[in-house]
Amino acid sequence: MTLVSTYDVTAVRAHFPALDEGAAHFDGPGGSQTPDVVAxxxxxxxxxxxxxxxxxxxxxxxxxxxxxxxxxxxxxxxxxxxxxxxxxxxxxxxxxxxxxxxxxxxxxxxxxxxxxxxxxxxxxxxxxxxxxxxxxxxxxxxxxxxxxxxxxxxxxxxxxxxxxxxxxxxxxxxxxxxxxxxxxxxxxxxxxxxxxxxxxxxxxxxxxxxxxxxxxxxxxxxxxxxxxxxxxxxxxxxxxxxxxxxxxxxxxxxxxxxxxxxxxxxxxxxxxxxxxxLADLVPGNGSRRERLTVSLTAMEEHENAMRLRLESGLAGIDGVRLYGSPDRARTPTVLFALDGVPSAEVYRRLGEAGVNAPAGMFYAPECARRLGLAGVGAVRAGIAPYTSESDVDRLVAGVAALRA
Incomplete structure (x- = not known):
């Protein structure tokens, strides 16, 4: 899939010292990593x-x-x-x-x-x-x-x-x-x-x-x-x-x-x-609101492309269940479970492989119960502005290895 040409994820990632530790972070919905300028x-x-x-x-x-x-x-x-x-x-x-x-x-x-x-x-x-x-x-x-x-x-x-x-x-x-x-x-x-x-x-x-x-x-x-x-x-x-x-x-x-x-x-x-x-994710001129409009539009297209890549990869693994409707407007958040493997174990094993994708109900007990996840939860993978294709591929490979 072709990404927005003005969104340079490599340049974005260079501002996140935490990424130097080597983990692929899909834990953004619980709290994103911090760019150097914020620190x-x-x-x-x-x-x-x-x-x-x-x-x-x-x-x-x-x-x-x-x-x-x-x-x-x-x-x-x-x-x-x-x-x-x-x-x-x-x-x-x-x-x-x-x-x-x-x-x-x-x-x-x-x-x-x-x-x-x-x-x-x-x-x-x-x-x-x-x-x-x-x-x-x-x-x-x-x-x-x-x-x-x-x-x-x-x-x-x-x-x-x-x-x-x-x-x-x-x-x-x-x-x-x-x-x-x-x-x-x-x-x-x-x-x-x-x-x-x-x-x-x-x-x-x-x-x-x-x-x-x-x-x-x-x-x-x-x-x-x-x-x-x-x-x-x-x-x-x-x-x-x-x-x-x-x-x-x-x-x-x-x-x-x-x-x-x-x-x-x-x-x-x-x-x-x-x-x-955020306003300068895509370099440009204009008011901050105008720059936010350009940058967040490009970011959203990048994140959506990463979500589609992730969903496609997970869908190709036997036993993976994806929750939610992929064809409707949504954020780049993928909730999934692996048949026969407790989500907490998937979380632990992915963490050992350097992929941070937590499992649980994430303070949404009413939603989890209605999805049949009460007491068991599922794995949540959240795409962020710094998520790369390599990150996505590491997560898919980690789940595939568990299935194997």
Missing amino acids: DAVAATLRAAVANRGANTVAERRADGIVGAARQAIADLLFADPAGVVFGRSMTALTYDISRALAKGWRPGDEIVVSSLDHDANIRPWVQAAQAAGATVRWAELDPVTAELPVAAVTELVSERTRLVAVTGAANLVGTRPDVAAIAAHAHATGALVYVDGVHLTPHALVDMRALGADFYACSPYKFLGPHLGALAAAPALLATLQPDRLLPMPDTVPERFELGTLPYELLAGTTAAVDF
């Missing part, structure tokens, strides 16, 4: 003078500039408003915070819609918040054969009583990409809000949260080459309607009222560097 940005911030944000000293101004730059970087990545970008310890922590703030306005009789396709971080916070408020949780069910979430499975549950629909932009377990825009349009017609888990979508596609119809969009920089951190974007006016629990001396401004404690400036600097790195 440099983190280290430079730790070496520089920083302080609590302010305008009086160089250290205060530096901290304030780092925060502002990171908000703008995430806004460019998601096509969001930087004044509505919130940072937190993780996507899970941010979702819990938003769920508690929203639930203050929920009452018995209100309904919340969640999906069995989702990571538990976009399920459990809503279930628990609904229980505390006396609201009802309604479940949209995936198709266990295709691992798709039909639009109708969600929209048939939405009514005038619905307060929020929580849905994934892409399923971290199988890569399925629901039609979020169609779901959101129906939810908005009834006055419901839409919370999108974009953790697994953001590393693999150009995101426009407004086009998706996301009122809230949450993601994790450490999944797209950045540091361990969570980010959430929403319209500032929407955030202004919420009153999260906070300390008395904390700012009551948006988005600061949602950020507990002093922000990790070094991680924010690394996040900005990660977005800049």
